[in-house]
Amino acid sequence: MGSATIFFWLQLPNVTKSNGLTLTIFGIITLIATYNYIRIFNSWSEAFTVASKGGGDYAVQLTGAPFNDGHRYQDWLLTVPLLLIEMILVMKLPQQETVSLIWKLSLASALRVALGYPGEIQDDLSVRWFWWCLAMIPFSYVVFTLAAGLAEATSKQPSPAAASLASAVRYLTMLSWCTYPFVYMVKSVGLAGPAATMYEQVGYVLADVLAMPVFGVLIWGIVAEKSAVEGSGKLLPN
Amino acid sequence: MGSATIFFWLQLPNVTKSNGLTLTIFGIITLIATYNYIRIFNSWSEAFTVASKGGGDYAVQLTGAPFNDGHRYQDWLLTVPLLLIEMILVMKLPQQETVSLIWKLSLASALRVALGYPGEIQDDLSVRWFWWCLAMIPFSYVVFTLAAGLAEATSKQPSPAAASLASAVRYLTMLSWCTYPFVYMVKSVGLAGPAATMYEQVGYVLADVLAMPVFGVLIWGIVAEKSAVEGSGKLLPN
Known part of the structure; x- marks a missing residue:
C-alpha cells in the first residue's frame, strides 16, 4: 500500500x-x-502471543486483548468513497453528471460500510445477517450504477490501449467489490473462533490488494495513456 | 486530516x-x-481499556488516567482563526478591509475558544452555562460578520461554477460553526459519564470533518476554478 x-x-x-x-x-x-x-498489524500483535511449549515447539495463544477490526472499517469509510470518485473521474462525464454521481455514490458507499460494521462485531448469526442485508441495499445500488456507467465509459476511451485498460478496470471492480460480501459471510455461516477470524482477515487483505494497488496501477495505465494522447509524450513502455 | x-x-x-x-x-x-x-487518540487509549470478561465477552473499563480534551482546544485556538483568515482571503476584498477583518475576526474567534475551555472542564452545570454564554458573545459577532461578508463575496465570483462553490462554502460554514455550541451543550443539559463524553467526542469529530477537510475541498474547488479563469489552464476534470 x-x-x-x-x-x-x-x-x-x-x-x-x-x-x-x-x-x-x-x-x-x-x-x-x-x-x-499498521494499526491492524499492531492490534493483531497485541491480541496473540507465541509461547514456547519447550523442546523447540511453539503455540499461538490469546493474550486477552481483543483484536480490533474497527480500523478496517475506518479505512473503508474513507477509501471506498474515494475509489468511487476515482472511477467517476476516469469516466470523464459532463461536469454536472460528475458532481451528482460523486454525491450519490460516495454517500451510498459510506452508508454501506457504516451498516456493515454493527454486524461485523456481532457473534449472534441472525444479527450478522440482518446488517449484511441492510448493507447490501446501498451496495447493490452502487454496483449496478457503476456497471452501467463503466460500460459507457469503456466505449468512449481515446485509444484502443486505453479502452482495453478501461475494460480491465470494469471487470476488476466487479470482481473485487463482490468479494467483500462473501468474506463477510465467513463468520455468518457458523464458522467461529481464531480459524474463522484468520480466514476472514486473509480474504479482506486479498480483496483490498485487488481493489487498491492492483486497481490503482490499471488507473495509472489509463491516465498515462490519456496524457500521451493529449500530447505530453508517450509514457507506457511501447 | x-x-x-x-x-x-x-x-x-x-x-x-x-x-x-x-x-x-x-x-x-x-x-x-x-x-x-494523534494526541487525542493517545489520551483516549490511555483513559480506557478493554478487558476480557471470559467466554469471548469484553468490557470497556476506565484506567483511572483522565481523558485530556485540552488538545482539542489547543487545536481550535490555532485552526479557528486560520479558517477565518482563509474565508477572508477567498472573499478578495480591498487590502485595507482584508487586514482589518483578519485582526478583528481572528482575535474574536481565539477569544471564543479560550472562553469555552474553562466551561468544558467543569462538571458544575451552572459554571458550564456561564462560560458557554461568555463564549457566545465573540462567536455571534464572528458568525454575523461572516454571514454578511460571504453573501457579498458569493455575488462577486468570476464564474458560475465558482459562485455555486462559494454559495456551498457559505452554507457549510454556517452549518458547521453552529454545530459546536450544541455539541458543547451535551454535557450541560445533565447528561454525564462515559456516554456523554462519547456523544460529545463524536459530535466534535463530525463538526471538525465538515469544518476542515470537507470545507477545504470546497475552497480548493474555488481556487482551482479561479486559477483556470486567470489563465493557468483548466484544472477540474471537464
Whole structure:
C-alpha cells in the first residue's frame, strides 16, 4: 500500500494536470490504507502471543486483548468513497453528471460500510445477517450504477490501449467489490473462533490488494495513456 | 486530516501564486488538526481499556488516567482563526478591509475558544452555562460578520461554477460553526459519564470533518476554478 502511494505520486510530473488529480487521490487512498494496516498489524500483535511449549515447539495463544477490526472499517469509510470518485473521474462525464454521481455514490458507499460494521462485531448469526442485508441495499445500488456507467465509459476511451485498460478496470471492480460480501459471510455461516477470524482477515487483505494497488496501477495505465494522447509524450513502455 | 494536508499541498503547482497562499494555509490547518488528533487518540487509549470478561465477552473499563480534551482546544485556538483568515482571503476584498477583518475576526474567534475551555472542564452545570454564554458573545459577532461578508463575496465570483462553490462554502460554514455550541451543550443539559463524553467526542469529530477537510475541498474547488479563469489552464476534470 505504501509503495503504491510513492509510485503514484512519483508519476505525477509525467501526466497532464487533470490526470494528475486522479493520481494524487489514488496515492491518498493507499496512504490511508497504509496507516490503517499498521494499526491492524499492531492490534493483531497485541491480541496473540507465541509461547514456547519447550523442546523447540511453539503455540499461538490469546493474550486477552481483543483484536480490533474497527480500523478496517475506518479505512473503508474513507477509501471506498474515494475509489468511487476515482472511477467517476476516469469516466470523464459532463461536469454536472460528475458532481451528482460523486454525491450519490460516495454517500451510498459510506452508508454501506457504516451498516456493515454493527454486524461485523456481532457473534449472534441472525444479527450478522440482518446488517449484511441492510448493507447490501446501498451496495447493490452502487454496483449496478457503476456497471452501467463503466460500460459507457469503456466505449468512449481515446485509444484502443486505453479502452482495453478501461475494460480491465470494469471487470476488476466487479470482481473485487463482490468479494467483500462473501468474506463477510465467513463468520455468518457458523464458522467461529481464531480459524474463522484468520480466514476472514486473509480474504479482506486479498480483496483490498485487488481493489487498491492492483486497481490503482490499471488507473495509472489509463491516465498515462490519456496524457500521451493529449500530447505530453508517450509514457507506457511501447 | 493528514490526507487533506497532502492533497492541498500536492495541488500547489496547479494554481496561481495568490491562490497558492490559500492552499498552503489550508494544508497547515489540517496538519495542526492531524497532530492534535494523534494526541487525542493517545489520551483516549490511555483513559480506557478493554478487558476480557471470559467466554469471548469484553468490557470497556476506565484506567483511572483522565481523558485530556485540552488538545482539542489547543487545536481550535490555532485552526479557528486560520479558517477565518482563509474565508477572508477567498472573499478578495480591498487590502485595507482584508487586514482589518483578519485582526478583528481572528482575535474574536481565539477569544471564543479560550472562553469555552474553562466551561468544558467543569462538571458544575451552572459554571458550564456561564462560560458557554461568555463564549457566545465573540462567536455571534464572528458568525454575523461572516454571514454578511460571504453573501457579498458569493455575488462577486468570476464564474458560475465558482459562485455555486462559494454559495456551498457559505452554507457549510454556517452549518458547521453552529454545530459546536450544541455539541458543547451535551454535557450541560445533565447528561454525564462515559456516554456523554462519547456523544460529545463524536459530535466534535463530525463538526471538525465538515469544518476542515470537507470545507477545504470546497475552497480548493474555488481556487482551482479561479486559477483556470486567470489563465493557468483548466484544472477540474471537464
